[in-house]
Amino acid sequence: MRIAVCIKQVPDIEARLRVSGDGTWIDEEDLSFVINESDGYALEEALQIAERTSGEVVVFSLGPERVREALRKALALGAARAVHLKDPAFLGGDSLSTGRALAGALAAGDFDLVLTGSQSDDVGFGSTGTVIAGELGWPHAWLVMGVELDEANKKVKVTREMEAGMNEISNLDLPAVLEIQAGLNKPRYASLKGIMQAKKKEISEPGPGDLGLAPESLGETGAKIEVLSVAFPEAGKGAQIIDGDAETAARTLVEKLQKEARIL
Amino acid sequence: MSAKIWIVLQQRDGKIQKMSWEAVRAGQALAADLGGTAEAVLLGSGMEEAGNEVGQCSLGSVHVADDESLAVYTPGRFARALEAAIATAQPDYVLFPHTYQTVDFLPGLAQSLDAALVPEAVSFETVDGSVVWQRPVLGGKMFASVRAKGPGPVLVSLQSGAFSADELEKGSAPIETLSLDFAAMSADREILRIEEAIAGEVDLSQAPVIVSVGRGVGDAEKIPIMQELADALGGELGASRPVIDSGWLPRDRQIGSSGQTVTPKLYVAAGISGAIQHLVGMKGSQVIVAINKDAGAPIFNVAHYGIVGDLHEVVPAVTAALKEASES
Structure with missing residues (x-):
């Protein structure tokens, strides 16, 4: 099977965040970047399917120069080659213009399956995979917790998470786009051999013209929403913070739960 | 110009899902802010009772698409039905509860309508007739203010708890049938079954x-x-x-x-x-x-x-x- 995986590189949000100079995003300097969590599970699922079916995994990502590092990592894990959409015309989009660009890059690849994560840990639209499916005219499923391929009948049986502990089990015709929920599998670590091999693997960087896409339909220009500002939640609304070392804070907490909150 | 606001409710077996009432309240509030009308939309099969229940809210009307083919949710049928209904009625804003079902079909709907998509909004402000939506980013550590640009409808999904169903304004809304060409819409997945993910051993x-x-x-x-x-x-x-x-x-x-x-x-x-x-x-x-x-x-x-x-x-x-x- 030919499998494409779309990954996003996102900032490690455990870090201390600062609003950027123009106020519309965070200052990316000093931040470290990682492959988005659910995209990592999508990549692992793709690698496992490729191993079972003597297939090939091609990894796609849209973003600035730094994204190359995430693609290298995916290549080290076992993807055969990578496609990096880094032209400025691709950047700054919403899920609609981002999905359009990725679908444009995927269209010529003759893939049986496109996997991606269900939601990015930074902007969290949870939409890009569905938009890709729409652009390609393929069926899709969001929040996929189980994948069973039926190669002979060109179908895939998916378990999709619903609210309140319910699952939906359905069949989709291939080719299809599956948006993978974190926790589906156990992502592997890169081997030294994999890291060495990755250095020789191809990362192509097609521009909008190569994909036959009009630049004005892409990125920030093609987006249907604009971000005006980002901000931290209002201070003072939250918890009463209890200071002191662990022992002092613990004693104060117990006292407050007894005397102030009166629940112990 | 007065704004037309639609709220698409979610139901299963005729029971309205809880977050949908919050979305109705958000629609009422947005209509009040913009000086427009809020109307509800319900899709499913055997929706008479559910439609009447929604009709007890203060709304311009309740549009009901009632067809056997909508008995079980599939993104193909739901998105196509809404696409046709929205293209005809041309609401300015369409609000949805931000449920897993909504997220499954809403991006495809926005795409086919060439509409703006604002997922997971938690609040809004109206500034000179335009609406600015707040939504969480970076795992909820920060909030972004976003606005739709260009013409066309704005599709918004509302996060749980963002609006209070307790503040719903009661009223009496007429029920209107959405007549759509259901036969022309096809499911894009074959639902085999819906089952409990976990045997609930611990309550x-x-x-x-x-x-x-x-x-x-x-x-x-x-x-x-x-x-x-x-x-x-x-x-x-x-x-x-x-x-x-x-x-x-x-x-x-x-x-x-x-x-x-x-x-x-x-x-x-x-x-x-x-x-x-x-x-x-x-x-x-x-x-x-x-x-x-x-x-x-x-x-x-x-x-x-x-x-x-x-x-x-x-x-x-x-x-x-x-x-x-x-x-x-």
Whole structure:
């Protein structure tokens, strides 16, 4: 099977965040970047399917120069080659213009399956995979917790998470786009051999013209929403913070739960 | 120009899903702000009773698409039906509850309508007739203000708890049938069955105290210190999703949108950052204590008491302090 995986590189949000100079995003300097969590599970699922079916995994990502590092990592894990959409015309989009660009890059690849994560840990639209499916005219499923391929009948049986502990089990015709929920599998670590091999693997960087896409339909220009500002939640609304070392804070907490909150 | 606002409700077997009422309230509020009308939309099969229930809200009308083919949700049929209805009626804003079902089909609907898509809004402001939506980013650590640009409808999904169903304005709305060419719409997936994901062995909804473990616990070997705290408080262990995904606790301990919803007397969240998917499952708790080494973690915004520190030190200290207090 030919499998494409779309990954996003996102900032490690455990870090201390600062609003950027123009106020519309965070200052990316000093931040470290990682492959988005659910995209990592999508990549692992793709690698496992490729191993079972003597297939090939091609990894796609849209973003600035730094994204190359995430693609290298995916290549080290076992993807055969990578496609990096880094032209400025691709950047700054919403899920609609981002999905359009990725679908444009995927269209010529003759893939049986496109996997991606269900939601990015930074902007969290949870939409890009569905938009890709729409652009390609393929069926899709969001929040996929189980994948069973039926190669002979060109179908895939998916378990999709619903609210309140319910699952939906359905069949989709291939080719299809599956948006993978974190926790589906156990992502592997890169081997030294994999890291060495990755250095020789191809990362192509097609521009909008190569994909036959009009630049004005892409990125920030093609987006249907604009971000005006980002901000931290209002201070003072939250918890009463209890200071002191662990022992002092613990004693104060117990006292407050007894005397102030009166629940112990 | 007065704005036309649509609210698309979600139902299963004729029962309106809870977040849908919050979306109706949001639609009423937006209509009041913009000087427009709010109208509801219901899709399903055998919707007469559900339609009448929605009709008891203060709304311009309730549009009901009632057809056998809509009995079970599929993104193909639901998105095509809404696409046709929206293209004809041309509402300015279409609001949805931000459920897993909505997220499954809404991006495709926005795409086919060439509409703006604002997922997971938690509030809005109207500024000179245009609407600015707030939505969480970066795991809920920050909020972005976004606005639609260009012509066309704006599709918005509203996060759970963002609007209060208690503030719903009652009224009497006429029911109108949405006549659509259902035969021309096809399902893009074959639903085999819908089943319970987990045999619910542990019912956390009845526990008076829950000590909930997050990713910050680090590994499975540290679970016992959490269990000791739960025992000292006479409570149960819960967990956020990453802990379950890592296999450190069984899935029937999961709290949040894909797990259980709980409202105990005391909820202790240790090493949980507070992503919205977790918060929707526990924010109704009476008293919330957060222990996290990241002072910027969003859990501190919903907690009543917070300790910024390493849970591996703080949790055993709290257990010890509880024992000390009960002995004195």
